[in-house]
Amino acid sequence: MSLKYRVIPVTPFEQNCTLLWCTETNKAAVVDPGGDLDRIRAAIQAEGVVLEKILLTHAHIDHAGGTAALANSEGVAIEGPHKEDDFWIQGLPMQSQMFGFPAPEVFTPDRWLEDNDRVTVGQETLEVIHCPGHTPGHVVFFHRASKLAQVGDVLFNGSIGRTDFPKGDHATLIHSIREKLFPLGDDVRFICGHGPMSTFGQERATNPFVSDHRG
Incomplete structure:
Protein backbone atom coordinates (compact mmCIF):
# COMPACT_ATOMS: atom_id res chain seq x y z
CA MET A 1 0.00 0.00 0.00
CA SER A 2 1.38 3.39 -0.99
CA LEU A 3 0.01 5.35 2.00
CA LYS A 4 1.26 4.42 5.44
CA TYR A 5 0.48 5.91 8.83
CA ARG A 6 1.73 6.06 12.39
CA VAL A 7 -0.42 7.27 15.28
CA ILE A 8 1.42 9.45 17.81
CA PRO A 9 -0.58 10.17 20.99
CA VAL A 10 0.14 13.71 22.15
CA THR A 11 -0.89 16.12 24.92
CA PRO A 12 -2.43 15.15 28.28
CA PHE A 13 -5.63 14.43 26.31
CA GLU A 14 -3.89 11.56 24.47
CA GLN A 15 -4.90 12.99 21.12
CA ASN A 16 -4.14 10.77 18.13
CA CYS A 17 -1.83 12.93 16.05
CA THR A 18 -1.06 10.96 12.89
CA LEU A 19 1.92 10.84 10.58
CA LEU A 20 0.81 9.94 7.04
CA TRP A 21 3.29 9.31 4.24
CA CYS A 22 3.50 8.26 0.62
CA THR A 23 5.83 5.30 0.21
CA GLU A 24 6.61 6.25 -3.39
CA THR A 25 8.04 9.66 -2.50
CA ASN A 26 8.70 9.46 1.27
CA LYS A 27 6.81 12.75 1.63
CA ALA A 28 4.68 13.05 4.75
CA ALA A 29 1.95 15.05 6.42
CA VAL A 30 1.26 15.45 10.12
CA VAL A 31 -2.44 15.48 10.96
CA ASP A 32 -3.43 17.44 14.09
CA PRO A 33 -0.14 18.31 15.84
CA GLY A 34 -1.68 19.26 19.17
CA GLY A 35 1.60 19.38 21.08
CA ASP A 36 4.59 17.26 22.16
CA LEU A 37 6.46 18.28 19.02
CA ASP A 38 9.61 16.40 20.08
CA ARG A 39 7.57 13.20 19.97
CA ILE A 40 6.25 14.07 16.51
CA ARG A 41 9.70 14.96 15.19
CA ALA A 42 11.10 11.71 16.59
CA ALA A 43 8.46 9.73 14.69
CA ILE A 44 9.26 11.59 11.45
CA GLN A 45 12.94 10.79 11.92
CA ALA A 46 12.28 7.16 12.86
CA GLU A 47 10.23 6.57 9.71
CA GLY A 48 12.80 8.36 7.54
CA VAL A 49 10.23 10.57 5.84
CA VAL A 50 10.22 14.23 4.79
CA LEU A 51 7.49 16.45 6.21
CA GLU A 52 5.79 18.52 3.50
CA LYS A 53 2.65 19.83 5.21
CA ILE A 54 0.35 19.90 8.23
CA LEU A 55 -3.30 18.88 7.92
CA LEU A 56 -5.89 19.96 10.48
CA THR A 57 -9.27 18.34 11.10
CA HIS A 58 -10.35 21.12 13.47
CA ALA A 59 -8.90 23.77 15.74
CA HIS A 60 -9.40 22.60 19.31
CA ILE A 61 -6.16 23.04 21.20
CA ASP A 62 -5.38 19.34 21.68
CA HIS A 63 -5.43 19.02 17.87
CA ALA A 64 -4.00 22.37 16.77
CA GLY A 65 -1.90 23.70 19.66
CA GLY A 66 1.46 22.82 18.13
CA THR A 67 0.58 23.77 14.57
CA ALA A 68 2.27 27.16 14.25
CA ALA A 69 5.44 26.08 16.04
CA LEU A 70 5.80 22.97 13.84
CA ALA A 71 5.01 24.84 10.63
CA ASN A 72 7.53 27.57 11.44
CA SER A 73 10.32 25.25 12.54
CA GLU A 74 9.95 22.88 9.59
CA GLY A 75 8.98 25.46 6.96
CA VAL A 76 5.81 23.66 5.86
CA ALA A 77 2.31 24.75 4.89
CA ILE A 78 -0.86 24.34 6.95
CA GLU A 79 -3.96 23.00 5.18
CA GLY A 80 -7.31 22.96 6.95
CA ALA A 103 0.60 29.08 25.21
CA PRO A 104 0.30 28.48 21.44
CA GLU A 105 0.76 30.82 18.52
CA VAL A 106 -2.28 31.92 16.57
CA PHE A 107 -1.91 31.22 12.84
CA THR A 108 -3.74 31.47 9.55
CA PRO A 109 -3.78 28.29 7.48
CA ASP A 110 -2.15 28.52 4.08
CA ARG A 111 -5.27 26.88 2.70
CA TRP A 112 -8.76 26.69 4.14
CA LEU A 113 -10.51 23.50 3.07
CA GLU A 114 -14.01 23.03 1.66
CA ASP A 115 -16.23 20.00 1.18
CA ASN A 116 -15.05 17.93 -1.83
CA ASP A 117 -11.58 19.49 -1.88
CA ARG A 118 -8.52 17.31 -2.35
CA VAL A 119 -5.23 17.36 -0.45
CA THR A 120 -2.11 15.50 -1.44
CA VAL A 121 0.56 13.65 0.52
CA GLY A 122 3.35 12.96 -1.93
CA GLN A 123 1.58 11.24 -4.84
CA GLU A 124 -1.41 10.18 -2.74
CA THR A 125 -4.71 12.08 -2.68
CA LEU A 126 -7.06 12.49 0.26
CA GLU A 127 -10.65 13.61 -0.16
CA VAL A 128 -11.88 16.37 2.15
CA ILE A 129 -15.30 15.93 3.73
CA HIS A 130 -16.76 18.83 5.72
CA CYS A 131 -18.33 17.23 8.81
CA PRO A 132 -19.62 19.94 11.16
CA GLY A 133 -21.20 19.29 14.54
CA HIS A 134 -18.29 18.90 16.97
CA THR A 135 -16.98 22.18 15.58
CA PRO A 136 -18.49 24.08 12.64
CA GLY A 137 -15.35 23.82 10.53
CA HIS A 138 -14.41 20.20 11.17
CA VAL A 139 -13.17 18.22 8.18
CA VAL A 140 -12.43 14.53 7.63
CA PHE A 141 -9.64 13.21 5.38
CA PHE A 142 -10.48 10.09 3.36
CA HIS A 143 -7.99 7.98 1.41
CA ARG A 144 -10.28 6.04 -0.88
CA ALA A 145 -7.60 3.71 -2.27
CA SER A 146 -6.84 2.21 1.15
CA LYS A 147 -10.30 2.80 2.65
CA LEU A 148 -8.82 4.80 5.52
CA ALA A 149 -10.39 7.89 7.06
CA GLN A 150 -8.99 10.40 9.53
CA VAL A 151 -12.11 11.57 11.35
CA GLY A 152 -10.78 13.74 14.18
CA ASP A 153 -13.40 14.14 16.89
CA VAL A 154 -16.50 13.49 14.76
CA LEU A 155 -16.78 9.77 15.54
CA PHE A 156 -15.09 7.42 17.98
CA ASN A 157 -14.98 3.71 18.66
CA GLY A 158 -18.28 3.41 20.51
CA SER A 159 -18.99 7.12 20.87
CA ILE A 160 -19.29 10.47 19.07
CA GLY A 161 -17.76 13.92 19.47
CA ARG A 162 -18.89 16.35 22.12
CA THR A 163 -21.30 19.06 21.02
CA ASP A 164 -21.39 21.22 24.16
CA PHE A 165 -18.66 23.59 22.98
CA PRO A 166 -19.43 26.92 21.26
CA LYS A 167 -21.05 26.36 17.85
CA GLY A 168 -21.29 22.62 18.43
CA ASP A 169 -24.57 21.01 17.39
CA HIS A 170 -25.71 17.47 18.13
CA ALA A 171 -28.19 17.08 15.26
CA THR A 172 -25.61 18.41 12.79
CA LEU A 173 -23.01 15.95 14.08
CA ILE A 174 -25.36 12.98 13.72
CA HIS A 175 -26.19 14.09 10.18
CA SER A 176 -22.47 14.38 9.32
CA ILE A 177 -21.80 10.84 10.53
CA ARG A 178 -24.81 9.14 8.97
CA GLU A 179 -25.02 11.06 5.71
CA LYS A 180 -21.37 11.80 4.95
CA LEU A 181 -19.24 9.12 6.62
CA PHE A 182 -21.29 5.91 6.74
CA PRO A 183 -22.01 5.96 2.97
CA LEU A 184 -18.26 5.67 2.34
CA GLY A 185 -18.56 1.97 3.22
CA ASP A 186 -18.74 -0.45 6.14
CA ASP A 187 -15.18 -1.62 5.45
CA VAL A 188 -13.63 1.82 5.87
CA ARG A 189 -11.24 1.92 8.83
CA PHE A 190 -10.90 5.18 10.70
CA ILE A 191 -8.38 6.85 12.96
CA CYS A 192 -10.23 8.99 15.49
CA GLY A 193 -8.98 11.84 17.61
CA HIS A 194 -8.84 9.76 20.77
CA GLY A 195 -8.89 6.05 21.51
CA PRO A 196 -8.67 2.96 19.30
CA MET A 197 -9.49 2.64 15.62
CA SER A 198 -12.73 1.16 14.32
CA THR A 199 -14.68 0.75 11.08
CA PHE A 200 -17.81 2.51 9.92
CA GLY A 201 -19.52 -0.89 9.76
CA GLN A 202 -18.77 -1.62 13.38
CA GLU A 203 -20.13 1.77 14.44
CA ARG A 204 -23.25 1.38 12.30
CA ALA A 205 -23.87 -1.93 14.07
CA THR A 206 -22.97 -1.11 17.66
CA ASN A 207 -22.45 2.61 18.35
CA PRO A 208 -25.20 3.65 20.81
CA PHE A 209 -25.40 7.17 19.33
CA VAL A 210 -25.51 6.53 15.58
CA SER A 211 -26.14 2.85 14.93
CA ASP A 212 -28.75 1.68 12.45
CA HIS A 213 -30.77 0.40 15.42
CA ARG A 214 -31.52 3.93 16.56
CA GLY A 215 -34.38 5.89 15.05
Missing part, protein backbone atom coordinates in the same frame (compact mmCIF):
# COMPACT_ATOMS: atom_id res chain seq x y z
CA PRO A 81 -9.60 23.06 8.66
CA HIS A 82 -12.69 24.73 7.12
CA LYS A 83 -12.80 28.50 7.66
CA GLU A 84 -15.76 28.14 10.06
CA ASP A 85 -13.16 27.06 12.66
CA ASP A 86 -11.20 30.31 12.42
CA PHE A 87 -12.73 31.53 15.69
CA TRP A 88 -11.24 28.48 17.42
CA ILE A 89 -7.80 29.28 15.96
CA GLN A 90 -8.08 32.88 17.14
CA GLY A 91 -9.10 31.54 20.55
CA LEU A 92 -6.15 29.18 20.98
CA PRO A 93 -4.52 31.33 23.71
CA MET A 94 -7.78 31.31 25.68
CA GLN A 95 -8.12 27.55 25.16
CA SER A 96 -4.59 27.06 26.49
CA GLN A 97 -5.46 28.92 29.69
CA MET A 98 -8.69 26.96 30.17
CA PHE A 99 -7.07 23.56 29.79
CA GLY A 100 -3.57 24.24 31.14
CA PHE A 101 -1.74 23.86 27.82
CA PRO A 102 1.43 25.75 26.84
Whole structure:
Protein backbone atom coordinates (compact mmCIF):
# COMPACT_ATOMS: atom_id res chain seq x y z
CA MET A 1 0.00 0.00 0.00
CA SER A 2 1.38 3.39 -0.99
CA LEU A 3 0.01 5.35 2.00
CA LYS A 4 1.26 4.42 5.44
CA TYR A 5 0.48 5.91 8.83
CA ARG A 6 1.73 6.06 12.39
CA VAL A 7 -0.42 7.27 15.28
CA ILE A 8 1.42 9.45 17.81
CA PRO A 9 -0.58 10.17 20.99
CA VAL A 10 0.14 13.71 22.15
CA THR A 11 -0.89 16.12 24.92
CA PRO A 12 -2.43 15.15 28.28
CA PHE A 13 -5.63 14.43 26.31
CA GLU A 14 -3.89 11.56 24.47
CA GLN A 15 -4.90 12.99 21.12
CA ASN A 16 -4.14 10.77 18.13
CA CYS A 17 -1.83 12.93 16.05
CA THR A 18 -1.06 10.96 12.89
CA LEU A 19 1.92 10.84 10.58
CA LEU A 20 0.81 9.94 7.04
CA TRP A 21 3.29 9.31 4.24
CA CYS A 22 3.50 8.26 0.62
CA THR A 23 5.83 5.30 0.21
CA GLU A 24 6.61 6.25 -3.39
CA THR A 25 8.04 9.66 -2.50
CA ASN A 26 8.70 9.46 1.27
CA LYS A 27 6.81 12.75 1.63
CA ALA A 28 4.68 13.05 4.75
CA ALA A 29 1.95 15.05 6.42
CA VAL A 30 1.26 15.45 10.12
CA VAL A 31 -2.44 15.48 10.96
CA ASP A 32 -3.43 17.44 14.09
CA PRO A 33 -0.14 18.31 15.84
CA GLY A 34 -1.68 19.26 19.17
CA GLY A 35 1.60 19.38 21.08
CA ASP A 36 4.59 17.26 22.16
CA LEU A 37 6.46 18.28 19.02
CA ASP A 38 9.61 16.40 20.08
CA ARG A 39 7.57 13.20 19.97
CA ILE A 40 6.25 14.07 16.51
CA ARG A 41 9.70 14.96 15.19
CA ALA A 42 11.10 11.71 16.59
CA ALA A 43 8.46 9.73 14.69
CA ILE A 44 9.26 11.59 11.45
CA GLN A 45 12.94 10.79 11.92
CA ALA A 46 12.28 7.16 12.86
CA GLU A 47 10.23 6.57 9.71
CA GLY A 48 12.80 8.36 7.54
CA VAL A 49 10.23 10.57 5.84
CA VAL A 50 10.22 14.23 4.79
CA LEU A 51 7.49 16.45 6.21
CA GLU A 52 5.79 18.52 3.50
CA LYS A 53 2.65 19.83 5.21
CA ILE A 54 0.35 19.90 8.23
CA LEU A 55 -3.30 18.88 7.92
CA LEU A 56 -5.89 19.96 10.48
CA THR A 57 -9.27 18.34 11.10
CA HIS A 58 -10.35 21.12 13.47
CA ALA A 59 -8.90 23.77 15.74
CA HIS A 60 -9.40 22.60 19.31
CA ILE A 61 -6.16 23.04 21.20
CA ASP A 62 -5.38 19.34 21.68
CA HIS A 63 -5.43 19.02 17.87
CA ALA A 64 -4.00 22.37 16.77
CA GLY A 65 -1.90 23.70 19.66
CA GLY A 66 1.46 22.82 18.13
CA THR A 67 0.58 23.77 14.57
CA ALA A 68 2.27 27.16 14.25
CA ALA A 69 5.44 26.08 16.04
CA LEU A 70 5.80 22.97 13.84
CA ALA A 71 5.01 24.84 10.63
CA ASN A 72 7.53 27.57 11.44
CA SER A 73 10.32 25.25 12.54
CA GLU A 74 9.95 22.88 9.59
CA GLY A 75 8.98 25.46 6.96
CA VAL A 76 5.81 23.66 5.86
CA ALA A 77 2.31 24.75 4.89
CA ILE A 78 -0.86 24.34 6.95
CA GLU A 79 -3.96 23.00 5.18
CA GLY A 80 -7.31 22.96 6.95
CA PRO A 81 -9.60 23.06 8.66
CA HIS A 82 -12.69 24.73 7.12
CA LYS A 83 -12.80 28.50 7.66
CA GLU A 84 -15.76 28.14 10.06
CA ASP A 85 -13.16 27.06 12.66
CA ASP A 86 -11.20 30.31 12.42
CA PHE A 87 -12.73 31.53 15.69
CA TRP A 88 -11.24 28.48 17.42
CA ILE A 89 -7.80 29.28 15.96
CA GLN A 90 -8.08 32.88 17.14
CA GLY A 91 -9.10 31.54 20.55
CA LEU A 92 -6.15 29.18 20.98
CA PRO A 93 -4.52 31.33 23.71
CA MET A 94 -7.78 31.31 25.68
CA GLN A 95 -8.12 27.55 25.16
CA SER A 96 -4.59 27.06 26.49
CA GLN A 97 -5.46 28.92 29.69
CA MET A 98 -8.69 26.96 30.17
CA PHE A 99 -7.07 23.56 29.79
CA GLY A 100 -3.57 24.24 31.14
CA PHE A 101 -1.74 23.86 27.82
CA PRO A 102 1.43 25.75 26.84
CA ALA A 103 0.60 29.08 25.21
CA PRO A 104 0.30 28.48 21.44
CA GLU A 105 0.76 30.82 18.52
CA VAL A 106 -2.28 31.92 16.57
CA PHE A 107 -1.91 31.22 12.84
CA THR A 108 -3.74 31.47 9.55
CA PRO A 109 -3.78 28.29 7.48
CA ASP A 110 -2.15 28.52 4.08
CA ARG A 111 -5.27 26.88 2.70
CA TRP A 112 -8.76 26.69 4.14
CA LEU A 113 -10.51 23.50 3.07
CA GLU A 114 -14.01 23.03 1.66
CA ASP A 115 -16.23 20.00 1.18
CA ASN A 116 -15.05 17.93 -1.83
CA ASP A 117 -11.58 19.49 -1.88
CA ARG A 118 -8.52 17.31 -2.35
CA VAL A 119 -5.23 17.36 -0.45
CA THR A 120 -2.11 15.50 -1.44
CA VAL A 121 0.56 13.65 0.52
CA GLY A 122 3.35 12.96 -1.93
CA GLN A 123 1.58 11.24 -4.84
CA GLU A 124 -1.41 10.18 -2.74
CA THR A 125 -4.71 12.08 -2.68
CA LEU A 126 -7.06 12.49 0.26
CA GLU A 127 -10.65 13.61 -0.16
CA VAL A 128 -11.88 16.37 2.15
CA ILE A 129 -15.30 15.93 3.73
CA HIS A 130 -16.76 18.83 5.72
CA CYS A 131 -18.33 17.23 8.81
CA PRO A 132 -19.62 19.94 11.16
CA GLY A 133 -21.20 19.29 14.54
CA HIS A 134 -18.29 18.90 16.97
CA THR A 135 -16.98 22.18 15.58
CA PRO A 136 -18.49 24.08 12.64
CA GLY A 137 -15.35 23.82 10.53
CA HIS A 138 -14.41 20.20 11.17
CA VAL A 139 -13.17 18.22 8.18
CA VAL A 140 -12.43 14.53 7.63
CA PHE A 141 -9.64 13.21 5.38
CA PHE A 142 -10.48 10.09 3.36
CA HIS A 143 -7.99 7.98 1.41
CA ARG A 144 -10.28 6.04 -0.88
CA ALA A 145 -7.60 3.71 -2.27
CA SER A 146 -6.84 2.21 1.15
CA LYS A 147 -10.30 2.80 2.65
CA LEU A 148 -8.82 4.80 5.52
CA ALA A 149 -10.39 7.89 7.06
CA GLN A 150 -8.99 10.40 9.53
CA VAL A 151 -12.11 11.57 11.35
CA GLY A 152 -10.78 13.74 14.18
CA ASP A 153 -13.40 14.14 16.89
CA VAL A 154 -16.50 13.49 14.76
CA LEU A 155 -16.78 9.77 15.54
CA PHE A 156 -15.09 7.42 17.98
CA ASN A 157 -14.98 3.71 18.66
CA GLY A 158 -18.28 3.41 20.51
CA SER A 159 -18.99 7.12 20.87
CA ILE A 160 -19.29 10.47 19.07
CA GLY A 161 -17.76 13.92 19.47
CA ARG A 162 -18.89 16.35 22.12
CA THR A 163 -21.30 19.06 21.02
CA ASP A 164 -21.39 21.22 24.16
CA PHE A 165 -18.66 23.59 22.98
CA PRO A 166 -19.43 26.92 21.26
CA LYS A 167 -21.05 26.36 17.85
CA GLY A 168 -21.29 22.62 18.43
CA ASP A 169 -24.57 21.01 17.39
CA HIS A 170 -25.71 17.47 18.13
CA ALA A 171 -28.19 17.08 15.26
CA THR A 172 -25.61 18.41 12.79
CA LEU A 173 -23.01 15.95 14.08
CA ILE A 174 -25.36 12.98 13.72
CA HIS A 175 -26.19 14.09 10.18
CA SER A 176 -22.47 14.38 9.32
CA ILE A 177 -21.80 10.84 10.53
CA ARG A 178 -24.81 9.14 8.97
CA GLU A 179 -25.02 11.06 5.71
CA LYS A 180 -21.37 11.80 4.95
CA LEU A 181 -19.24 9.12 6.62
CA PHE A 182 -21.29 5.91 6.74
CA PRO A 183 -22.01 5.96 2.97
CA LEU A 184 -18.26 5.67 2.34
CA GLY A 185 -18.56 1.97 3.22
CA ASP A 186 -18.74 -0.45 6.14
CA ASP A 187 -15.18 -1.62 5.45
CA VAL A 188 -13.63 1.82 5.87
CA ARG A 189 -11.24 1.92 8.83
CA PHE A 190 -10.90 5.18 10.70
CA ILE A 191 -8.38 6.85 12.96
CA CYS A 192 -10.23 8.99 15.49
CA GLY A 193 -8.98 11.84 17.61
CA HIS A 194 -8.84 9.76 20.77
CA GLY A 195 -8.89 6.05 21.51
CA PRO A 196 -8.67 2.96 19.30
CA MET A 197 -9.49 2.64 15.62
CA SER A 198 -12.73 1.16 14.32
CA THR A 199 -14.68 0.75 11.08
CA PHE A 200 -17.81 2.51 9.92
CA GLY A 201 -19.52 -0.89 9.76
CA GLN A 202 -18.77 -1.62 13.38
CA GLU A 203 -20.13 1.77 14.44
CA ARG A 204 -23.25 1.38 12.30
CA ALA A 205 -23.87 -1.93 14.07
CA THR A 206 -22.97 -1.11 17.66
CA ASN A 207 -22.45 2.61 18.35
CA PRO A 208 -25.20 3.65 20.81
CA PHE A 209 -25.40 7.17 19.33
CA VAL A 210 -25.51 6.53 15.58
CA SER A 211 -26.14 2.85 14.93
CA ASP A 212 -28.75 1.68 12.45
CA HIS A 213 -30.77 0.40 15.42
CA ARG A 214 -31.52 3.93 16.56
CA GLY A 215 -34.38 5.89 15.05
